Amino acid sequence: MKPIFAAALTAFPSLLPAQDFSHDLSLSGIGTPAAANPFGLAFEHSTNRLYVAVAGTLSDSNNHVAVFDAATDTLLRTFQVGLYPEDIAFSYDAAGNLAWGAVTNSSSGSVTVWDASDDVVAEISLPDPLGLGTCFPFGIATGGPGFFVSTIDGTGDIHAIDLTSMDYHPTAGITAPLAAAGRLKVSHDSVWVPTTRYTPSWEGSEGGLATIPIGATTPATDIACVVKDGQWIYPNGQDVEILSDGRAILGGTAFFGQLFVFSPDGELDRAFRVPDAGDSHGLAVSPDETLLAICDLAGNRVILFDLVAEKQLAVIGLGGLGRGYSMPNDAVFAHDKLYVSCQGNEEIVVFNNLPTTGSKPGFAGSLDLSSTTPTLNQPITATVCNLTGGMAALLSAHDNVAGSYAGVPVHIGPAPVLQSWGMGSSIRTFRIPTTATWRGRTFHLQGGVQDISGIWQTTAPKTVILQ
Incomplete structure (x- = not known):
């Protein structure tokens, strides 16, 4: 006997009005004569500062971090770091006060650390086991003796920075068969690492997520989410966001409009479909955890996803805004605004009047x-x-x-x-x-x-x- 569904559920929430493009923050002239294209963003809540890694371009690397007042969007200062800075993280003392900030320097193969006054205290070199001139440090997160740093040189090394000695810690890092690692996070005493493994034929890859307990060398979970081989398509785990309830959301390139949701123990739960997100190069969650911003770098657009109603809210094409922007890399929410770094330009674009979200689906059973x-x-x-x-x-x-x-x-x-x-x-x-x-x-x-x-x-x- 085939059961018959007798009545329809409430229709899915309709799309809500999109946010407004407000203005941009120009980085032009920072680190002159180098190009001033941005890469990673980070908001430091206790000082109300927005930090921007000014990377330049691959052929014209910059070496600066710019600091803005997030309330007024005015430039406060800049300071010099290593070549091609990418991602930024902060460390706090036992009382919750800002103690240190740090940025990964991809071309220099180093991490620059500064204090709460934005004075640089150290540039720490990382190992280069393959002799490439750099291990290409990428993501950075607070954890272990100070910071954990992911690399994309293919070794799978996740390095540790010791904030007591202000040096590379040779034994506190993690070596796991990850091949390449994305923007990592630390939660529940584990390092959550977006992963990329290339197939033996090099005609494809697997993009996924691994969780590695701090102090361990073997992942507790290691899940391939998107697998392609023989098609010259290369899925990459790029960014992961951890919600306050312990769940994680994974995005990546060549993920074909999918975001993957994991339980607090690192097991796959489900996938969210984001129809217009071909790639998810960078993710950002609003402070109230109702909105998710997705940077589709190759598609030159930003997508807003409703984490309450679990559906796409808005698609923002950057090419037709303001001066015309491209290659959204990273995003952050602060002061009811959304900041997006445009790697193809020398600007940060700012959106306000962010949309409200819909109703939570009425699941049962x-x-x-x-x-x-x-x-x-x-x-x-x-x-x-x-x-x-x-x-x-x-x-x-x-x-x-x-x-x-x-x-x-x-x-x-x-x-x-x-x-x-x-x-x-x-x-x-x-x-x-x-x-x-x-x-x-x-x-x-x-x-x-x-x-x-x-x-x-x-x-x-x-x-x-x-x-």
Whole structure:
């Protein structure tokens, strides 16, 4: 007997008005005669300062950090760091006061550290095990003896900076088989690292996320989210944001409009579809965690995603704004404004009148999976529970574009398939084939539960990626 969804759910929230382009912050002339193109951004809340890594270009590297008053957007000062500075982080004392700031210098293979007065105290060189002239340090996060620093030289090294000795710490870092690492974060005593591994043929790569407990050398979780080989397409894990409830959101290049959501223990939970985000080079979460800004560097646009209603809100093409901007790299929220670094220009663009978000989806019941990242030939069991004891059903789809089943809107589709049904619960076990080409395939599951009045509602969806 096939269950019939008797009534439709509330329609998905409509798109809300987009934010306004306000102005730009010019970096022209900083570090003259070098180009003054920005890379990473960071907002330091206790001093109300916006820090900008002024990287220049690959052929014309800059070596400065610019500091702005985030309330008035006026330039306060600049100071010299290493060549091609990229990402910025801060460290605080036991009382919560700003103690140190630091920036990774990609071309110099170093990290520059400054104090709370923005006076540089050290430039710390990092190892160059491959003899490339630099290990290409990229992301930086507070943790361990001071800071952890990711690299993109292919070694998988995550270096540690000791803020007591103001030096490289040779044993506190992490070496894991990550190949290349993105903008990392530290949470729950673990380092969360966006990863990129190139395939043996070098005709593709795997982009994903690893969590490594501080002090360990082996990842606790290591998940490939997007896998491409033989197509000359190269998915890269680029940036991860950690929410206050411990969940993580991963973005990357060649992720094809997907953001991946992880539980606090580093396990894959689900994927958000962002239709107009081909790439997610940089991510930023608003202070109230209702908005997510996505920098699509190759697409030359910024996307605002509603973290409450779980859908895309606005697409901002940068080429037609102000002076015409390009290559959004990084973003940060501060003072009800959104700042975006434009790597193709010498400006930071500023948006205000940010949109309000919609309503949280009215999920009901539960959907539990024995694994969301099964290996080939591993069984996976999906269980839908209806707490009211009514009918429960399990649906599956190959995509997470919004669809419908029997007239009821669902988050997977566009044409979901009924896999099982039952009273009170519905259980289905799948066996993953051993076919090697299935690695990286993605499936989306969602449950349906019928309440005591006969109205059907859906569970929160789940995503399965074969490892």
